[in-house]
Amino acid sequence: MTDAATEPDKITGPTPDNALRAADRADEGPVLAADGTPLKQSLNRALRAQKLRALALIAPLLIFVLVSFIAPIGDMLFRSVENQIVSETLPRTVRALADYDAASEEVPSDEVFEAAYYDLFYAAERKEHTRLGSRLNYEMTGASSMFRKSGRGVDDIGEVYQDQFEDLDANWDEARPWAELMGDPDWIAAQEAWDGEGDMPEFELRSDIAEVLPRAANSYEIFARYMQSEEGDSPLEEEPWSVVHTALYQDLSTGDVSGYDGPRAEMLQAADELVATPEFETISFRDGFEEIDEDWVEPEIWRTIKTYSPAFTSGYFLNSVDMQKTPDGPALRDEDERIYGLLFQRTMFMSLVITFSCILLGYPIAYLLSNLPSSKANLLMILVLLPFWTSLLVRTSAWKVMLQQQGVINDVLVWLGMVADDGRLVMINNQFGTIVAMTHILLPFMILPMYSVMSTIPPSYVRAAKSLGATNWTSFWRVYFPQSVPGIGAGSILVFILSIGYYITPEIVGGTSGIFISNRIAYHISSSLNWGLAAALGTILLVVVLALYWAYDRIVGIDNVKLGG
Amino acid sequence: MEDKRNKSAEITGSSFLPDSSHTDAFVEFDRVQKSYDGVQLVVKDLNLNMPKGEFLTMLGPSGSGKTTCLMMLAGFETATHGDIRLDGKPINNIPPHKRGIGMVFQNYALFPHMTIAENLSFPLEVRKIGKSDRETKVKRALDMVEMGAFGGRRPAQLSGGQQQRIALARALVFEPELVLMDEPLGALDKQLREKMQFEITDLAHRLGITVVYVTHDQTEALTMSDRVAVFDDGRIQQLAAPDELYERPQNSFVAQFIGENNTMEGTVREIKGETCVVQLDDGGLIDAVPVNVTKVGERTRVSIRPERVEINKDRLQEGAHTLKAEVLEFVYMGDIFRTRLRVAGNDEFVIKTRNAPDQVRLEPGTEIEIGWLPEDCRALDAPN
Numbered sequence: 032m033t034d035a036a037t038e039p040d041k042i043t044g045p046t047p048d049n050a051l052r053a054a055d056r057a058d059e060g061p062v063l064a065a066d067g068t069p070l071k072q073s074l075n076r077a078l079r080a081q082k083l084r085a086l087a088l089i090a091p092l093l094i095f096v097l098v099s100f101i102a103p104i105g106d107m108l109f110r111s112v113e114n115q116i117v118s119e120t121l122p123r124t125v126r127a128l129a130d131y132d133a134a135s136e137e138v139p140s141d142e143v144f145e146a147a148y149y150d151l152f153y154a155a156e157r158k159e160h161t162r163l164g165s166r167l168n169y170e171m172t173g174a175s176s177m178f179r180k181s182g183r184g185v186d187d188i189g190e191v192y193q194d195q196f197e198d199l200d201a202n203w204d205e206a207r208p209w210a211e212l213m214g215d216p217d218w219i220a221a222q223e224a225w226d227g228e229g230d231m232p233e234f235e236l237r238s239d240i241a242e243v244l245p246r247a248a249n250s251y252e253i254f255a256r257y258m259q260s261e262e263g264d265s266p267l268e269e270e271p272w273s274v275v276h277t278a279l280y281q282d283l284s285t286g287d288v289s290g291y292d293g294p295r296a297e298m299l300q301a302a303d304e305l306v307a308t309p310e311f312e313t314i315s316f317r318d319g320f321e322e323i324d325e326d327w328v329e330p331e332i333w334r335t336i337k338t339y340s341p342a343f344t345s346g347y348f349l350n351s352v353d354m355q356k357t358p359d360g361p362a363l364r365d366e367d368e369r370i371y372g373l374l375f376q377r378t379m380f381m382s383l384v385i386t387f388s389c390i391l392l393g394y395p396i397a398y399l400l401s402n403l404p405s406s407k408a409n410l411l412m413i414l415v416l417l418p419f420w421t422s423l424l425v426r427t428s429a430w431k432v433m434l435q436q437q438g439v440i441n442d443v444l445v446w447l448g449m450v451a452d453d454g455r456l457v458m459i460n461n462q463f464g465t466i467v468a469m470t471h472i473l474l475p476f477m478i479l480p481m482y483s484v485m486s487t488i489p490p491s492y493v494r495a496a497k498s499l500g501a502t503n504w505t506s507f508w509r510v511y512f513p514q515s516v517p518g519i520g521a522g523s524i525l526v527f528i529l530s531i532g533y534y535i536t537p538e539i540v541g542g543t544s545g546i547f548i549s550n551r552i553a554y555h556i557s558s559s560l561n562w563g564l565a566a567a568l569g570t571i572l573l574v575v576v577l578a579l580y581w582a583y584d585r586i587v588g589i590d591n592v593k594l595g596g
Numbered sequence: 597m598e599d600k601r602n603k604s605a606e607i608t609g610s611s612f613l614p615d616s617s618h619t620d621a622f623v624e625f626d627r628v629q630k631s632y633d634g635v636q637l638v639v640k641d642l643n644l645n646m647p648k649g650e651f652l653t654m655l656g657p658s659g660s661g662k663t664t665c666l667m668m669l670a671g672f673e674t675a676t677h678g679d680i681r682l683d684g685k686p687i688n689n690i691p692p693h694k695r696g697i698g699m700v701f702q703n704y705a706l707f708p709h710m711t712i713a714e715n716l717s718f719p720l721e722v723r724k725i726g727k728s729d730r731e732t733k734v735k736r737a738l739d740m741v742e743m744g745a746f747g748g749r750r751p752a753q754l755s756g757g758q759q760q761r762i763a764l765a766r767a768l769v770f771e772p773e774l775v776l777m778d779e780p781l782g783a784l785d786k787q788l789r790e791k792m793q794f795e796i797t798d799l800a801h802r803l804g805i806t807v808v809y810v811t812h813d814q815t816e817a818l819t820m821s822d823r824v825a826v827f828d829d830g831r832i833q834q835l836a837a838p839d840e841l842y843e844r845p846q847n848s849f850v851a852q853f854i855g856e857n858n859t860m861e862g863t864v865r866e867i868k869g870e871t872c873v874v875q876l877d878d879g880g881l882i883d884a885v886p887v888n889v890t891k892v893g894e895r896t897r898v899s900i901r902p903e904r905v906e907i908n909k910d911r912l913q914e915g916a917h918t919l920k921a922e923v924l925e926f927v928y929m930g931d932i933f934r935t936r937l938r939v940a941g942n943d944e945f946v947i948k949t950r951n952a953p954d955q956v957r958l959e960p961g962t963e964i965e966i967g968w969l970p971e972d973c974r975a976l977d978a979p980n
Binding site for chain 1: 702
């Protein structure tokens with residue numbers, strides 16, 4: 032024998048050796064195509080058309096997936112940090128709270144109450160205050176009812192002034208005088224000429240009124256525009272909200288209208304005189320709020336509003352990991368309020384148990400399948416696939432029938448005398464039931480990849496091992512098993528990722544101790560309507576799965592995962 | 597080594613018949629039968645004796661039972677009936693891993709998840725051989741097949757020929773006395789195969805191991821083996837040294853299966869000791885050696901190798917029978933000329949002549965006369 036191992040094989044045909052040598056040669060310098068351009072470049076050009084064609088072929092599916100899958104998921108994930116509702120509903124309050132020290136145990140200044148009054152009034156008119164109430168209720172129990180009450184109660188503050196102005200002059204309760212006081216004469220003419228067709232001429236403030244009555248003008252403008260756009264009513268015919276009277280009082284008590292000589296000057300000046308008299312009844316915003324709900328004069332609600340005033344918040348995520356935002360930064364919740372950490376742990380643990388049970392039950396079946404003659408293997412494969420052809424709900428409900436205390440298994444055990452009639456086993460509405468049902472449901476996902484990997488392992492490997500002196504067990508464990516590991520890996524990833532997000536089965540057979548994090552997400556989506564928290568929990572779940580996938584890739588190598596071939 | 601070859605040659609003549617009293621047989625099949633389905637016998641009454649150190653090839657078309665025989669010897673199939681003995685001891689009930697037989701598989705069956713060194717060390721590990729001993733033996737085995745530098749690689753990183761060498765080294769590393777090879781060169785290209793044929797026989801003779809080699813490639817069988825067992829229909833049709841097999845086939849299957857062959861059918865007209873006269877179906881008379889014919893009037897099929905047909909009448913014996921032939925086709929093949937003739941109504945009669953300076957090139961359409969030495973033409977069994 033010559034030094035054949037290192038010498039070329041002396042073969043001109045395509046052999047692995049020759050291919051390797053050819054590849055080595057190719058690395059020596061840029062290979063040129065016939066026209067002198069680098070070969071790589073002309074190859075790329077040739078491949079471009081092919082790539083475009085491939086792209087065109089997948090484009091319909093890509094667009095479908097983007098629109099129906101990626102975009103909604105992205106939107107959902109965005110909800111986990113989105114928090115514009117506070118700053119949009121209470122813009123003035125958020126601005127006024129800018130200097131408020133949330134850590135102090137004090138109630139904020141009167142300006143904050145004033146801002147909150149205007150914000151709440153407008154929000155209540157737009158019926159947005161209850162939504163904000165629900166949002167803040169996630170962070171502070173009771174916020175929802177506070178806001179609902181306040182929506183009704185803020186009217187009381189304005190009515191104090193409204194009533195007194197009306198008593199002075201019934202015109203203060205009429206639509207027309209207000210419109211003349213505030214509106215631009217051209218706008219009034221246009222509004223009067225409007226025949227009910229098309230868009231209403233948009234309300235315009237009179238040029239100088241904002242200087243004389245800044246708050247009232249602003250307030251009236253908001254009212255008038257709201258009437259026009261939301262209600263479709265003419266401001267000429269609608270008496271203004273009580274908030275406008277409050278604003279008027281504030282303007283009169285601070286400003287000077289004696290120089291005013293526009294329309295309705297006497298009416299305004301008379302009101303100014305009334306406000307100046309000591310008999311004029313006033314109420315501070317703070318007292319008004321206290322009257323609505325005493326919680327308004329506690330610091331907690333203000334702290335909550337201040338904490339959640341930014342447009343983006345980490346609050347949902349902190350909630351998802353049993354923490355909360357405090358003025359001193361994130362802090363762990365009280366022991367008895369922590370649920371999500373436990374749920375995540377339980378979801379992971381049960382998914383692992385389910386995956387492991389699937390491996391234990393699936394491996395022998397996959398082994399048998401891959402070693403049977405194909406006619407018998409096909410029959411067995413049908414049995415494996417049978418669950419796929421049955422509705423998931425039916426299978427899960429069947430487990431309910433099997434496992435419940437008056438169910439088939441307990442009846443048989445009682446009949447056999449193995450279990451006393453009053454000591455029937457509790458096998459459902461707990462972790463056991465969930466694990467049993469989900470192992471059964473996910474088993475095919477374990478068997479199929481295992482089978483397709485095992486059926487590619489030639490029997491000659493095990494024979495070779497035996498001929499080399501290995502016992503049946505050694506040849507299985509040292510030769511067959513390592514080659515079937517990619518199948519186990521693929522099946523485990525599939526089953527684990529499926530089970531970590533499973534919802535229906537734990538919902539039906541899980542009771543309270545057997546539910547998964549996904550059930551909690553579903554609860555927040557459909558019952559508590561706390562979508563932000565649901566999105567945050569979902570994001571964490573997604574990140575956990577991706578992290579596990581990454582870890583698997585690092586440890587086992589994703590190239591080792593084979594679903595077939 | 598030399599005397600081992602002589603010994604195998606000695607046995608050649610007599611071993612076709614069952615001989616269970618043969619005491620120095622190393623591998624012995626004794627009336628072995630095998631059926632997979634209980635209806636058909638895949639192996640029918642197999643008797644075979646192999647002395648130590650012999651290189652025996654089982655040759656036959658697919659489905660002839662040769663691989664089944666190998667698998668029974670390795671222990672992966674059990675014999676339905678009969679005994680298989682190794683070194684005098686029956687091994688029917690010994691599981692494969694205790695038989696101590698090395699085996700090389702068709703697709704090498706190198707464990708893909710182990711390096712080359714781990715593959716080689718595997719049979720030693722399961723035999724609980726110490727680490728340092730293992731390393732020495734692995735190194736020696738790798739050096740033996742000239743693959744010493746490849747211990748750290750994985751099988752997939754080697755070419756077919758290199759994998760083949762490793763498979764061989766792995767089958768030999770635990771020093772078995774018997775090595776089975778199941779078409780080990782089937783996946784290699786032609787030139788590499790020829791090189792490996794030489795390497796395997798060289799190694800086998802150098803180490804003095806007994807080899808049972810299965811192939812369907814007759815060239816491989818003829819060039820490598822001490823003896824060849826030609827399988828067909830579950831039986832050994834002939835067990836003989838390569839030259840014997842080629843030149844003196846015992847029946848028409850062997851004659852057809854080994855090498856190129858011209859056959860003609862006819863009836864025995866005369867038997868005179870070592871020669872006989874056969875009348876072909878179109879009336880022509882030829883000389884032949886009676887092999888499977890015993891009496892005048894019997895139907896027979898005569899067989900003659902293309903290179904033994906003589907076109908030069910001067911070289912024939914006095915009074916030899918000749919046949920008329922028409923040249924149909926002449927093919928120049930370099931070292932030889934291959935001429936196709938019509939002889940006795942058979943269009944496929946081929947003769948091969950050496951490309952020598954004085955050799956005539958037969959033009960298609962010419963009429964010639966052909967003949968042969970009587971011992972080159974064998975009167976075999978007639979087809980049923």
